Amino acid sequence: MNSKFSKRTNNVKASETREILKVTERPEIISFAGGLPAPELFPVETLKEACEIVLKEMGQSALQYATTEGFNPLRNIIIDRMKALDIEASLENILVTAGSQQGLDLVGKLFIDEGDTIICESPTYLAAINAFKVYDAKFAEVAMDDDGMIMEELEKTLINNPKAKFIYTIPDFQNPTGRTMSLERRKRLIELANQYDVLIVEDNPYGAVRFAGQDLPPVKAFDKEGRVIYLSTFSKIFCPGLRLGWMCANAEFTEKFVAFKQSADLHTNVFAQMITAKHIELHDLEEHVKEIKAVYLHRRGLMLKCIKEEFPEGLKYTSPEGGLFIWVELPSHIDSKELFSKCLENNVAFVPGHPFFPNGGCTNTFRLNYSNMPDEKIIEGIKRLGTAIKSMM
């Protein structure tokens, strides 16, 4: 049988990381591999109440087809969240998506033609790489330091890639590095984007989960020209299983995203939108986020303390002020894939770093997640990991 797959199918292999995550699901393994929020903080009890009220008050419309743009009370909640971040928005700027992952797919659909270049941080979010590869993107990586993307490197990249479609950035507590772009660089980023007339896709799933340091405005807060497409999600501040994210973009872009979304899935689950809006109406979301922050602050602190005690001296690792991840750099002769195999034998896991580099390389890095694990497992897991690293030094 001639299957005649599309050319783009060659770009989409079963994700290596996905296979890794499957292995790490074995119950005996202490896994720092996933990017899962702490499930014990999910608002299970209060969501029962929200479900009951929504089904009682508007059950028929909660279960019927709905508009592609999203449920207006939820969009208004999103508008308020945007305004609190100094982003002006009205309904014409907001599209509710099936998680911010769908926002990445819609960005790919609207902007990427075969062979187009996307400028991104090095390393960057794996599932964004995959989403853009579906549309045959190429990637120009920009080096980072602890203040995020290095702006001199970005400018060189812009000069070398005058037709780049957009700059993709995760300014807050980046996945995978946990790094945050400094205020100065945010301002410089938008200046450069204006000067070189390039769009910015600001992916900001973690910004609301800052547990240390000072809040910074999103890049879009400095955008006077409507060139920043802002993506965010309820996954990290409420719960990911409901698959609710949003895009905030200029009205022209939003209209086109809506048309593409209509072809992709008609609209986002409206019952999920309604129970989330009802829950936020009844229970202060900021109070809930405070609880999340307190737990993550504690777990990050514990993991860093354990790393300091258990890892060999001289390893580099990040110290995030929010979000879910720590990034570790091994001596250049250690391959984190080999370390991964060794660790699996000792029932501890992480994600090797190389898939986060769209053009390959940097095999001496890995990502650790601290949000999903109780104290005793953090302590024991980092101990096992330290032993494995030492054995390879």
Next chain:
Amino acid sequence: MNSKFSKRTNNVKASETREILKVTERPEIISFAGGLPAPELFPVETLKEACEIVLKEMGQSALQYATTEGFNPLRNIIIDRMKALDIEASLENILVTAGSQQGLDLVGKLFIDEGDTIICESPTYLAAINAFKVYDAKFAEVAMDDDGMIMEELEKTLINNPKAKFIYTIPDFQNPTGRTMSLERRKRLIELANQYDVLIVEDNPYGAVRFAGQDLPPVKAFDKEGRVIYLSTFSKIFCPGLRLGWMCANAEFTEKFVAFKQSADLHTNVFAQMITAKHIELHDLEEHVKEIKAVYLHRRGLMLKCIKEEFPEGLKYTSPEGGLFIWVELPSHIDSKELFSKCLENNVAFVPGHPFFPNGGCTNTFRLNYSNMPDEKIIEGIKRLGTAIKSMM
């Protein structure tokens, strides 16, 4: 600002029908335009119970990230539904999607390169046309009669389009025509597909909602080579707002659909999957579908009776044995867009037929929906429509 949209953006205009549907939402209008199930039949009360049980028994996993393939108990329910239709399937063949619309998008991603030809019924489902146009498809239309796609015409089309990527068909109570492909033609369709080595995409959202005539096996029931990709949905038998559909395909295709779905939205809302599975466990879905069928049978009968009484003699219209739609053919000199404008003045609406023809034409047709309207509105609406048509004869 240089927006640099992708080339595919030219193919995706704000859907004309979408604009039509917006107009018809005005409360004073009797609208036969949408394709909405009867909301008074949604299982609102029993879903409350399912929500409570799911949140009580597995609240944390209902709200956490989940696997792309779908929630296994729901996939097993789907496998049982497939087996009841003589389709052999196991977990490796089933992917839960965000409505069957997402299945269409994934089919586009996996198979369609720029300029590829899709063979389809003439007319065909508008949102499938749009989903495939996102990937720059062209369409070769095959004429239908009351037994569905005409096989002699299909064979000619296959000969003329030897590189066609797949045949797209809605065999049961087709949208927009309400027509059903005969048993003989289903068998011939799979013979031709085998002979000309072409895939079939069988879109079957309505098959379970047959309220008259004899059940027919789906095309996939005759597929010995794994060349039929079968799409269906809980939207017409349970509720559409939860956005739950599925794909049933050979294991190789399914694995690739999973990879594309992962990039598109990570996974389908798992709470929605769990409450649907729980509801089906607790309440017989077939009993519920019986209620739906009884109501639709009645409404279709009433609408056909009214059409017979109120429309001018000699108009052609279909008499569906299931599904949601009746298709009307006007004398060739009447443009259904003009009729639509006239009808809006009289507060009654339908969908003009021409957007269902991917290559244009057939402006003398329109689609009527009967599932969403109480008796008195069917009676009054068809009366107004008849008056408008008569004034244009």
